[in-house]
Amino acid sequence: MSTVPVEYFLIVxxxxxxxxxxxxxxxxxxxxxxxxxxxxxxSVNLTLVAYNRIHAANHAGQNLAFFVIAVAAAEAAVGLxxxxxxxxxxxxxxxxxxxxxxx
Amino acid sequence: MEVLHHQFPANDFALxxxxxxxxxxxxxxxxxxxxxxxxxxxxxxxxSAIGGAFLASLLTFLLLxxxxxxxxxxxxxxxxxxGQSGNLVPIDVKFSVDAMSATMMLVVTGVGFLIHLYSSExxxxxxxxxxxxxxxxxxxxAMLVLITADNLPVLFVGWxxxxxxxxLLIGFWFGxxxxxxxxxxxxxxxxxxxxxxxxxxxxxxxxxxxxxxxxIEKTSLGLLTPVKVWPIGNLSRETLPSFLGAILIxxxxxxxxxxxxxxxxxxxxxxxxxxxxxxxxxxxxxxAGPTPVSxxxxxxxxxxxxxxxxxRMHMVFVLSPAAMAVVAVIGxxxxxxxxxxxxxxxxxKKVLAYSTVSQLGFMFIGVGVGAxxxxxxxxxxxxxxxxxxxxxxxxxIHAMHARIHDTDKSQDMRNMGGLKRYMPITRWTFFIxxxxxxxxxxxxxxxxxxxxxxxxxxxxxxxxxxxxxxxxAPYEWPSWLGQAIYWGAVLAATMTSFYMFRAYxxxxxxxxxxxxxxxxxxxxxxxxxxDDHGHDHDRExxxxxxxxxxxxxxxxxxxxxxxxLAAFAAFAGFLNAHPIHIAPLGHLLExxxxxxxxxxxxxxxxxxxMWTMMAPGFAAFLAGTAAAMYVYLNRAGQPERQFAARxxxxxxxxxDKWRIDELYDATVVGMxxxxxxxxxxxxxxxIDGVLARLTALLTALIGTLLRTLQxxxxxxxxxxxxxxxxxxxxxxxVPHAEVAMDDTSLRATGEVKLSAAPGYGYTFRWDGxxxxxxxxxxRASVVVRLAPGEKKDVKVSVKNAFGLESVETVSLTRPxxxxxxxxxxxxxVPGMVRPDIPTGEIPADEIHKLLLPRxxxxxxxxxxxx
Numbered sequence: 001m002s003t004v005p006v007e008y009f010l011i012v013x014x015x016x017x018x019x020x021x022x023x024x025x026x027x028x029x030x031x032x033x034x035x036x037x038x039x040x041x042x043s044v045n046l047t048l049v050a051y052n053r054i055h056a057a058n059h060a061g062q063n064l065a066f067f068v069i070a071v072a073a074a075e076a077a078v079g080l081x082x083x084x085x086x087x088x089x090x091x092x093x094x095x096x097x098x099x100x101x102x103x
Numbered sequence: 104m105e106v107l108h109h110q111f112p113a114n115d116f117a118l119x120x121x122x123x124x125x126x127x128x129x130x131x132x133x134x135x136x137x138x139x140x141x142x143x144x145x146x147x148x149x150x151s152a153i154g155g156a157f158l159a160s161l162l163t164f165l166l167l168x169x170x171x172x173x174x175x176x177x178x179x180x181x182x183x184x185x186g187q188s189g190n191l192v193p194i195d196v197k198f199s200v201d202a203m204s205a206t207m208m209l210v211v212t213g214v215g216f217l218i219h220l221y222s223s224e225x226x227x228x229x230x231x232x233x234x235x236x237x238x239x240x241x242x243x244x245a246m247l248v249l250i251t252a253d254n255l256p257v258l259f260v261g262w263x264x265x266x267x268x269x270x271l272l273i274g275f276w277f278g279x280x281x282x283x284x285x286x287x288x289x290x291x292x293x294x295x296x297x298x299x300x301x302x303x304x305x306x307x308x309x310x311x312x313x314x315x316x317x318x319i320e321k322t323s324l325g326l327l328t329p330v331k332v333w334p335i336g337n338l339s340r341e342t343l344p345s346f347l348g349a350i351l352i353x354x355x356x357x358x359x360x361x362x363x364x365x366x367x368x369x370x371x372x373x374x375x376x377x378x379x380x381x382x383x384x385x386x387x388x389x390x391a392g393p394t395p396v397s398x399x400x401x402x403x404x405x406x407x408x409x410x411x412x413x414x415r416m417h418m419v420f421v422l423s424p425a426a427m428a429v430v431a432v433i434g435x436x437x438x439x440x441x442x443x444x445x446x447x448x449x450x451x452k453k454v455l456a457y458s459t460v461s462q463l464g465f466m467f468i469g470v471g472v473g474a475x476x477x478x479x480x481x482x483x484x485x486x487x488x489x490x491x492x493x494x495x496x497x498x499x500i501h502a503m504h505a506r507i508h509d510t511d512k513s514q515d516m517r518n519m520g521g522l523k524r525y526m527p528i529t530r531w532t533f534f535i536x537x538x539x540x541x542x543x544x545x546x547x548x549x550x551x552x553x554x555x556x557x558x559x560x561x562x563x564x565x566x567x568x569x570x571x572x573x574x575x576a577p578y579e580w581p582s583w584l585g586q587a588i589y590w591g592a593v594l595a596a597t598m599t600s601f602y603m604f605r606a607y608x609x610x611x612x613x614x615x616x617x618x619x620x621x622x623x624x625x626x627x628x629x630x631x632x633x634d635d636h637g638h639d640h641d642r643e644x645x646x647x648x649x650x651x652x653x654x655x656x657x658x659x660x661x662x663x664x665x666x667x668l669a670a671f672a673a674f675a676g677f678l679n680a681h682p683i684h685i686a687p688l689g690h691l692l693e694x695x696x697x698x699x700x701x702x703x704x705x706x707x708x709x710x711x712x713m714w715t716m717m718a719p720g721f722a723a724f725l726a727g728t729a730a731a732m733y734v735y736l737n738r739a740g741q742p743e744r745q746f747a748a749r750x751x752x753x754x755x756x757x758x759d760k761w762r763i764d765e766l767y768d769a770t771v772v773g774m775x776x777x778x779x780x781x782x783x784x785x786x787x788x789x790i791d792g793v794l795a796r797l798t799a800l801l802t803a804l805i806g807t808l809l810r811t812l813q814x815x816x817x818x819x820x821x822x823x824x825x826x827x828x829x830x831x832x833x834x835x836x837v838p839h840a841e842v843a844m845d846d847t848s849l850r851a852t853g854e855v856k857l858s859a860a861p862g863y864g865y866t867f868r869w870d871g872x873x874x875x876x877x878x879x880x881x882r883a884s885v886v887v888r889l890a891p892g893e894k895k896d897v898k899v900s901v902k903n904a905f906g907l908e909s910v911e912t913v914s915l916t917r918p919x920x921x922x923x924x925x926x927x928x929x930x931x932v933p934g935m936v937r938p939d940i941p942t943g944e945i946p947a948d949e950i951h952k953l954l955l956p957r958x959x960x961x962x963x964x965x966x967x968x969x
Binding site for chain 2 (some may be wrong): 021024025026028033095096098099101102
């Protein structure tokens with residue numbers, strides 16, 4: 001039985017990370033930004049579990065992935081709350097409008 | 104008595120702790136809680152503290168051993184310093200009393216108590232009542248530390264403490280600029296003296312290795328070391344302009360005894376504290392403080408600390424006749440100068456201040472001619488009559504304040520006169536003290552001053568100990584010096600009796616001139632058309648009150664101290680009346696100054712002249728008093744006014760204190776000011792301008808630049824993070840060839856160890872080594888061996904998992920040997936430490952030295968020389 005090589009996972013993870021990063025840099029919709037962050041975090045998760053396949057006896061990679069999921073959940077909650085609060089103030093979720101502290 | 108002797112053994116005399124701590128507690132309580140306690144509690148605390156200290160001092164005095172020993176109490180060990188050749192010099196917080204310090208203790212606590220009592224009434228209406236008594240108690244504490252100290256550093260603590268209290272009390276009414284600056288002046292002038300004291304301590308540590316009185320006395324012969332001194336620092340003639348250098352700097356260093364240096368440095372300190380030329384200028388200004396303070400600190404106790412110190416350090420002073428001459432000459436000069444200034448002052452307190460400076464000069468004449476007991480006895484009697492005079496003056500000022508609330512006008516003797524009618528007790532006590540200071544026979548001042556005069560006339564100061572060591576001829580007093588000092592002192596005594604009785608007559612006799620100083624008073628003769636007031640009487644008849652309150656006698660707490668002090672001023676002389684052989688105090692002091700006795704002998708030709716030489720002193724009293732009586736009592740000051748009109752410039756010059764303050768302002772103070780100005784400029788331009796402003800400007804500039812990066816857009820920050828991440832990634836992906844070289848054994852064996860920095864997935868190739876192949880291996884380090892004089896280049900290639908490669912080249916050199924020399928092979932002796940071999944080339948004939956143990960070669964050379 002042949003298994004999928006680790007490199008494939010890494011390539012997929014890299015592609016996901018780049019999509020997330022580019023999305024974060026180029027889009028201006030705060031919700032999309034949050035989703036891009038999610039994408040990057042999950043690509044890292046994928047990398048972690050892929051490497052964990054090499055060192056099967058050691059579960060550090062998988063453990064770390066769970067941590068990342070937990071942190072991502074918290075981040076999403078806080079992020080959404082901020083977006084909501086921001087929307088209440090500015091009636092928009094366009095990130096360039098978040099300039100109240102400037103000047 | 105037996106019980107007390109048992110309770111307080113002489114070497115652990117804890118009673119001193121009570122004497123010292125009571126005033127300290129008083130100061131603490133009044134200082135911290137005084138405001139809340141209220142005036143009566145503050146008075147109770149202060150009076151009981153100083154009164155208790157007086158009782159304990161009295162007990163101490165009674166417990167003094169009769170054989171002249173001392174009572175000592177070690178509070179705690181303080182520190183020790185390194186003396187000459189590494190000897191440890193202990194400095195302990197140790198206190199001790201002998202006859203001299205016990206007497207001084209009685210004066211400080213006794214007169215101190217009377218003045219506390221007086222102040223409790225005098226300062227009654229002052230809002231700073233508790234502050235005043237806190238300072239006063241603190242002063243007594245510091246003064247007692249000074250007196251009872253067993254070594255110089257502890258004395259110095261008290262010395263500085265009294266200086267600080269003096270500063271605080273001169274500037275007690277600091278609301279006025281004049282008072283605050285007078286306090287500052289006293290403090291700063293005293294610092295100059297303190298510098299001398301510190302230098303003296305350092306010299307004593309070096310030459311004696313001791314700072315306690317007993318220790319210095321035992322090792323004082325160490326001070327007979329000749330020392331070469333350049334008079335002005337270590338300046339050589341070349342550094343100064345030639346005309347200055349020729350004047351100021353001699354060809355060879357001056358050779359003096361160490362004792363002279365120590366004594367002169369000590370005397371600088373004493374001149375500062377005891378207001379001698381050139382540092383006397385602070386004391387007259389110090390009269391800005393409340394009058395009881397002038398009485399206690401600036402007349403009776405603190406200013407005599409300098410005399411006390413000279414008497415205490417007599418074992419050093421007697422070793423140096425030159426320093427003794429300086430002390431005596433400065434003393435007589437100060438006595439004359441201050442007395443001459445006192446002649447024409449109008450301010451009652453100023454007269455007394457200059458009189459104090461003058462009397463301090465007398466004391467220094469005493470200790471300067473070796474009559475330490477006489478000088479100290481004058482300290483003792485002066486404390487009584489001068490304190491009484493000051494308190495009397497305070498009483499007068501108190502009375503004058505009934506008429507006018509103005510510090511200057513209420514102290515001006517031209518506004519007084521005729522006060523004997525209103526304040527008889529003050530008048531009589533003032534009169535008695537005047538007689539005492541002027542030297543009326545049988546009063547205290549007569550006996551002490553007369554003894555100083557006689558000592559100046561008769562003493563022969565020599566230094567037999569120096570002759571014994573015979574290393575250097577000691578300074579010899581010229582034969583006329585003693586007599587010159589004597590006649591100078593007689594002249595000063597004449598002036599003293601003149602200005603004191605001038606003050607007495609101007610204050611208490613004649614018509615009261617104080618009516619005119621009340622606000623709103625109008626001269627009935629001056630106005631043209633104001634005559635319808637009905638005041639028709641003559642100015643000569645102005646003895647009758649016009650309006651407003653009369654001056655009045657002071658209340659009981661102020662008059663009791665006056666009476667007690669006047670009694671002492673009259674009769675204390677019999678404690679040391681040598682000419683009539685009644686001298687209990689003198690006998691008590693004899694053991695203290697025993698060591699000095701063999702240096703001071705009676706001059707040839709002075710024998711049997713004691714009673715004869717008393718005549719000029721008595722004549723001085725008669726002449727001064729009679730002149731003052733004629734001028735101020737019979738002629739009501741007319742001759743003085745005539746003199747002022749005829750020789751106006753001279754009168755003004757003396758009245759302006761010979762313009763010494765102006766001279767100092769123009770020279771020393773001006774120089775310091777100029778220096779301060781330069782530093783201010785440096786501060787303004789260099790520190791503020793360059794360091795502060797420029798730094799701020801630079802920071803602002805960088806901030807402006809960096810602010811452009813702070814866009815506030817999340818995406819820009821994320822992009823920067825991404826760029827940074829890419830940079831880190833690139834660094835990880837590229838191999839780094841770095842080689843560390845260990846060449847510690849290069850010189851000995853020619854071996855060098857090269858190690859390349861490790862990294863994940865690295866493989867290494869070492870090129871240029873004959874022994875290794877040029878394949879990639881995981882060998883991170885190699886050892887290269889070089890022949891002497893050989894040069895070699897080693898190339899390292901590092902390849903990582905991505906197949907990227909990095910290269911570094913190391914060039915190695917082994918220093919060659921001198922031609923014909925063999926490579927040094929160190930004999931390997933087990934357990935022997937290899938000597939440090941210096942780098943560079945070593946001449947072949949010196950190599951064997953490196954192999955010997957350290958120091959062996961020098962020892963060998965020395966041995967050869969012997």
